[in-house]
Amino acid sequence: MAHLPSEVYLTNTFMHSGNVSPSTPKLQLQLSIPIPARDPTYYISDGNTVLLVESTLFKVHRSILKNDKSTFDSMFSLDSDLRSNSDASSSSVTVGPEGESDDNPIRLQGDTADEFRALLWALYATPPDFERAVSPKSNNLLQLFNLARITHKYEFHAIERWTLDTLTKRYTSSDPPSSIDDPHEPSLVQLTELASLCEKRALLDAATKRWKRVIASGKDIALAIGVAERHNMRALLGLAYYTMMLQGREQWDADMLLTRAQRIRLLSGHYALGRLGERIPNEPPSLAHSPRCAGGAQVRCNQSWAALWRSLLEMGRQVLPLQYADVVGKVMMAESVVKALVDGNIPTQGMLDGMPWCKDNALAAAAGKVKELQETLADYFTDVV
Structure with a gap:
């Protein structure tokens, strides 16, 4: 018997068994193979190249895809060389050249139809189209996100720069997009990954502010925590771990997104910061002295500053309901008292x-x-407890 997929074999065995009764449910194999459909906008009648992205057929002008010395330029050049060699070695062709019909399209792997549609919008857009796209009132952030991803992949450098600059201006404007759950916008995770992928520092900073x-x-x-670890965003990683640490062990155990390694890092951070909190009252930050504070005056100034720092940290530990490991909270409290x-x-x-000329320096x-x-x-949040 020929080898069959397990689902087909089970179906045949079940349906031909002598124990099957009319009331016995039958296992049915359902094949779900999407039929390619032509894109309503970018299946252009006089186009000369057919591409399949997911289950959508696009027919466009090959010359438009070769703009900006993109990856398609080298792809099509290689394809042309292969065709020449094939024609020289064979006089019969059973299948039409790839990309010249719906039956044999160029298949793009790893892209979405929305991403490719966004690319074609940019390649066929007119100057007024670009002007409308940069308007803060345009509801096109998801389109711009898709465009940035695909232009980065296929090396449309000019369009990529324009798209990333437009996104950065939108997210750093005085009236940035307000929602991170809007279906017309990329998620905050997607925005962060795009900024990291394209090494767009200003956009990554804007995403970091949103995360905070x-x-x-x-x-x-x-x-x-997961996003910050993947992209080595140190400042965000420390803040996220610290905030999770202060929520307590019960919250760590209840959060299904935390890995075992991350819980170990939380324990490590709690221990290390707790020990730091015990030492820090006796470790005042270095004080820069005023030129007027010299000789013996500096000694008195340092002694006075150390006493003040110790008393503020001890006061914070005794008076305020701060957690044992909340070192940042204790030091921020000390700073606010010094300022007052x-x-x-x-x-x-x-x-x-004791520090008549160095008061402002103490605050600094x-x-x-x-x-x-x-x-x-x-x-402080390492893999070693």
Whole structure:
């Protein structure tokens, strides 16, 4: 018996068994092979090249696809050489050349019909079409996203640059797209991956700002961790891990998107930051001294700053309901108190008397420590507990 797919064999065995009764349900094999359909816009009657993308047939002008020395240019050149060699070695052709009919189209793998349709829009667009596309009121962000992806793949460099610049302006404008769940827009994950793929720093920064707002709302933190790890986005990775850490072990265990390795990193971060929180009151950030603060005055200034820093960190641990490992919260609290003291918003009670010329520098030192912690948070979440 010829070898059959398991579904066909089961169907035949089941239906021809002597134990089958009229009421026995029959296993049916359903084949779902989509029939290619012509695109309503870009199946152009006088086109000379047929391409199949997913289940959609496009008929376009080969010359338009060769613009900007794209990948199609070299593809078609290679195809022409192969045809010449084939004609020289064979006088009979059983199948028409690839791309010259619906029966034998050029098949593009890994693309979507929407992406290819976006490419053809750009290749056939007129100047007014491009002007409308850059308008903030245009509901075309998904089209631009598809266009950026496919022009990057096929090396339409000029169109890719225009598309990425347009997307960046839209996402960094004073009135950027407000929703990340709009079906007419790429998702935040897609936007981040596009910016990383195309190495568009400004667009990646815009995506990072959106991720920070999402994390601040307490949503999709595990998703943010995964994206930040894939694309080595250190600042975002540290913030996402830190926020998830503060939510507690029960939340880590309940979030199905977190991997075992990520949970280990959370434990490692909790331990490392907790130990840092114990040391940091005795490790005041370095203080830059005023030119007026010299000799013995610097010694007194350093002593006064160390005492103030220690008292603020100890006060934060005793007074505020901050978690054991919330080092950033404790240092930010210390910075806010130093600022209030320097600005005269709260009584100094002699705490700044030992640093009469370096008060502003003390505030800069506290702010610098906050920034340093925020920028290095990812370093605490390692695979070693």
